[in-house]
Amino acid sequence: MNWNSYIKSYQSYMRIERGLSKNTIDNYTFDIERLCLYLQENNLDYSPLKISEEIIQQFIYSVSKEVNARSQARIISGLKSFFSYLIFEDYRTDSPMELIEAPRLGRKLPDTLSVDDIDNLIAAIDLSKPEGERNRAMLETLYGCGLRVSELINLKISDLFFEEGFIKITGKGNKQRFVPISEITQKYILLYRNAIRNHLSIVKGHEDTLFLNRRGRQLTRAMIFTIIKDLAVKISLNKAISPHTFRHSFATHLLENGADLRAIQLMLGHESITTTEIYIHLDRKHLSQIMNNFHPRK
Template sequence: MSWESTIKGFKAYLRLERSASPNTLEAYLRDVEKLRQYAETIGSKKPTELLKSDLKNFLIWINELGVLPSSQARIISGIKSFFKFMMLEEMITIDPASLIETPKLSKKLPDVLSVEEIDKLIGGIDLSSPEGMRNKALLEVLYSCGLRVSELVNLKMSNLFLDVEFIKIIGKGNKERLVPIGGEAIRYLMIYKEEIRKSVEVSKGAEDFLFLNRRGSPLSRVMIFIIIKDLAAKAGLKKTISPHTFRHSFATHLVEGGADLRAVQDMLGHESITTTEIYTHLDRNYLKQVITQYHPRS
């Protein structure tokens, strides 16, 4: 089969059978497109003609292009799914990607803000403007609930259950989870909803989105980055700060405060507890405290 028809089938498989999110769908199709580009350099091989040796050489090729190990790992994941799809559709009888190894990745500890630094950053917001009140509300929610930036911009009015102090989040792979929301976040969210958002002329199709720009459209991920970067500069914070920094800080502060790791995993929407365990390594004082408390010779 041709690349065009195979990729079309793969796209339908990801969307219908795997229920892949738009971001995952886009990433996997981009990965397969890289493989197609490589196949054109080795005699325009069709996807069903590629061998394990071709895939190994493909990995060498993307490495020489300067693709980082973390990106290589994601590309391999996309390629493995592509060949799994071809196996399911009986286009091939042997999966050449089954034994391809993912590069070993070192866990980079993310930057984390202290509670004081978060207070300083959020405290620098000018509350005299509508945008300032909106930004106050969205950052309180971001930190209170430990959301991904995509989850924040896609948060819906219909998924707020503030009377019972919960919000419903649609996370990776369209998986739903209920996340508790704190009193400070609820307070500023109510002010934003009742005093700011009601005065915005909402664009068609954005009626249920919570956070809107001045044109009545949903805020973009890029806009959240810009808001946070500007506030960090204003607060004089030298750390590398992004929306994800708030998520890391949320998890770290919970773990340092003694929260159960499984509970933190559920709130973050992590599929594996291994992903959550990184937060037990972020603070040397936390480690020292654990050793002092539990080691028999402390």
């Protein structure tokens, strides 16, 4: 078997046995293909079963000149996963990644928006256009429920349980969770469904998809990014924002208002509470601002 055969086998394992998303599988595959390209460019003839730690160290050193520490760490993580799979399937008995360490990373705090920023972005939506009602409903859902962009575009009508006050979300690894949804967000979704979506000519296979484009198909991730960036330009918001910024803001605002960290973890769908703990750092910054503003000895 050559590299391509092992990569395809690994892709099947990630998709079927680990239930990973297409985006995650593509990222892991890209890391391995980058190694293959390095071998090819340097006339190094090594199969996945014979490649040594020394060769991979040379590859990592080469990569470190082109990418930042975070990207380098991701590549190392991707390769470790691939060689662990080869050991799991008894193709290898050892991993050439065993002694290779990823660079230490400082903990990057996510960018967030203020409540006023979010209100201004949503207020800037042109409701005179049919897609305006849809965009308002989408941004209210993105922020109000703390969703990932992939969770937003894949949201189904059959996932809406408004009487119970929840929506069902299918997150990373096809793991499902129920997230509370406020009455105001429900109102905007119903307005969009009744006034806009019900009048679309829906393409077969998209009948249950909640948010659709003008041609009756599911929206793309890129379209959500474009909508948000255009609104940021419209209100002269001098921040680099993305759909994920709304998710970070959701978690940060909940924590600032006294929400329990475990509850936030469940709503965000984080497997480990360690991932959610990054918002404690944001909250500490908020508390520091309060002290500086209001303490009598400031």
